[in-house]
Amino acid sequence: MVRIVARRLPVGAFVMWGAVTLIFLIVRWAPGDPATLLIGSDASPAEIAGLRESLGLNEPLWSQYLHYLGQVLTGDFGNSYRLDQPAMAVVLGRLPATLELTVAATVIAVLAGLTLGTIAGGRADRVADRLVSAITLGFQSFPTFWVGIMLILLLALTFQALPSAGSGTAAHLVMPAVTLALPFVAIVARLTRSSVAESMRELYVQTARSKGLTEPQVLVGHVLRNSLIPVVTVVALQFGALLGGAVVVENVFAWPGLGSLVVNAVANRDYAVVQAATLLIAGVIVVLNLVADLAYSALDPRIRLAGRP
Amino acid sequence: MNRPRRILAALPYLVLGGYGLVAVLGPVLIGYNPRATDVVSRLLPPGSATGAGEVAWLGTDALGRDVLAQIVYGARTSVLIGVATVLASAVIGLTLGVIAGYAGGWVDAVLTRCFDVLLAFPGILLAIVIAGVFERSPVVVVAALSVTAWIPFARVARGSALATRERGWVDAARVMGVGHVATLRRHILPFTAGPVVALATLEFGLVVLAEAGLSFLGIGLPPSTVSWGQIIAGGKDYLQIAWWISTLPGIALTLLVISVGLFSDQLTRRTKQSH
Numbered sequence: 001m002v003r004i005v006a007r008r009l010p011v012g013a014f015v016m017w018g019a020v021t022l023i024f025l026i027v028r029w030a031p032g033d034p035a036t037l038l039i040g041s042d043a044s045p046a047e048i049a050g051l052r053e054s055l056g057l058n059e060p061l062w063s064q065y066l067h068y069l070g071q072v073l074t075g076d077f078g079n080s081y082r083l084d085q086p087a088m089a090v091v092l093g094r095l096p097a098t099l100e101l102t103v104a105a106t107v108i109a110v111l112a113g114l115t116l117g118t119i120a121g122g123r124a125d126r127v128a129d130r131l132v133s134a135i136t137l138g139f140q141s142f143p144t145f146w147v148g149i150m151l152i153l154l155l156a157l158t159f160q161a162l163p164s165a166g167s168g169t170a171a172h173l174v175m176p177a178v179t180l181a182l183p184f185v186a187i188v189a190r191l192t193r194s195s196v197a198e199s200m201r202e203l204y205v206q207t208a209r210s211k212g213l214t215e216p217q218v219l220v221g222h223v224l225r226n227s228l229i230p231v232v233t234v235v236a237l238q239f240g241a242l243l244g245g246a247v248v249v250e251n252v253f254a255w256p257g258l259g260s261l262v263v264n265a266v267a268n269r270d271y272a273v274v275q276a277a278t279l280l281i282a283g284v285i286v287v288l289n290l291v292a293d294l295a296y297s298a299l300d301p302r303i304r305l306a307g308r309p
Numbered sequence: 310m311n312r313p314r315r316i317l318a319a320l321p322y323l324v325l326g327g328y329g330l331v332a333v334l335g336p337v338l339i340g341y342n343p344r345a346t347d348v349v350s351r352l353l354p355p356g357s358a359t360g361a362g363e364v365a366w367l368g369t370d371a372l373g374r375d376v377l378a379q380i381v382y383g384a385r386t387s388v389l390i391g392v393a394t395v396l397a398s399a400v401i402g403l404t405l406g407v408i409a410g411y412a413g414g415w416v417d418a419v420l421t422r423c424f425d426v427l428l429a430f431p432g433i434l435l436a437i438v439i440a441g442v443f444e445r446s447p448v449v450v451v452a453a454l455s456v457t458a459w460i461p462f463a464r465v466a467r468g469s470a471l472a473t474r475e476r477g478w479v480d481a482a483r484v485m486g487v488g489h490v491a492t493l494r495r496h497i498l499p500f501t502a503g504p505v506v507a508l509a510t511l512e513f514g515l516v517v518l519a520e521a522g523l524s525f526l527g528i529g530l531p532p533s534t535v536s537w538g539q540i541i542a543g544g545k546d547y548l549q550i551a552w553w554i555s556t557l558p559g560i561a562l563t564l565l566v567i568s569v570g571l572f573s574d575q576l577t578r579r580t581k582q583s584h
Binding site for chain 1: 422423425426427428429430431432433434435437438439441442443444514518521522525526527528538541542544545548549552555556559562563566567569570571574
């Protein structure tokens, strides 16, 4: 366990450094003068020049970069010029809503994906397998934002069963979470299907059957348990893609999370917020990749014990 | 294969061919301008006659623009952006991947680290940031989508190069004094073709979805370009009175991506069989 952390930690630190550098370069290459943005376009040229000087924008790029790295290392991500607050505070304020949405979507994706995948992989029944394949192909091909709008049209406007936008109650969470979950239901179902189908051929399944367990008992107690390992890993690895999907879904449902913040910040050229939000998401993903590695070795003794004398 | 199944297997080709035809010929066949606004004919349901005396088979939007015409022009946008992005990503990914796999050592290490850094961001987030901060244009959209789309190509190419560089014919080429570039091009690159074609179709579907997502958010393509994402976003405010504006382009988009998915599944199966 410690060995894995010790091996992966430098890689994680390197990746974060690369992420900081990449975002710094994108924002610096972007057209538009940060000083003009901050002070407003009706300021006099002298005022803009003064601000450029005090922001250090006249210094060479590498010096600005080192300065920025130093700030990031001390936890200073600059101020949001629109909200006049520290950018990281703004971003962290939006994080709980996004986590609520993504965790709910993860739960839906895992439950539905495991069910569909076990049905498809566990039976010799070709029809069920075909049906699940068709469902997963559909789930992966739907544009999420369009699914969201169709759900609003159907459940909020036609049947008036759920609120169409906003957050606060459990009813508000249903549609965004389901919309976000669909492609990941497909991913978990496909993985579970192949994993279950593989486990079905193992000897312990024959043993379980021959000692008189019913087929559902064999499936849940023996096959599914052993098929869970790749699922746990893929859930951790896919969480980043889920955060990306949330950016789009939050905008459909006016969900007050990181995603709607990022899109607004990009549109308003509020670069401090863009940088803070993207780096926070990158940080979450780097940590989760480490967690996936650890979970994999914790759950599967074959991996945990590999390489030991 | 029995007959119904053969028809089913041919379906994605038919649908994809249809989209290709519509993207190329549609704007010629459909006379009207998708951008021309006609306030008299706004929010007409599918099948009604417009003020200009034509039939709006799929209705009109809030500015009186014909939805069918917009879907046809949108198909062109989606297909063009998709093809351009996949081509750009494939060229970049193949080149870097083959070089890294062939050279090994620090070149390979640098490339692998690049993957790690780029994969720390969800692809769509990086695309939103890049397409959002630069001027809106199709070129910027292609670049923004390619930033992460080249990685799978590079991985596949790197793997193939690693597997083939120790093979006899590569050694033979080296012994005969064939240069590195020629060896790569003639003796290693051809072995990446199968998996790369399957990957390209898969990526095409993802890129089309991502482009629609960007346009839906109002990022990327300039407002003068007709794109499915923009039509769907435009219809969102009129869902209650005009369901067709958002619904129909979404169906067109879904159908395209599903067909690409089926096509890519078939290709993947075929490349696996041939190995």
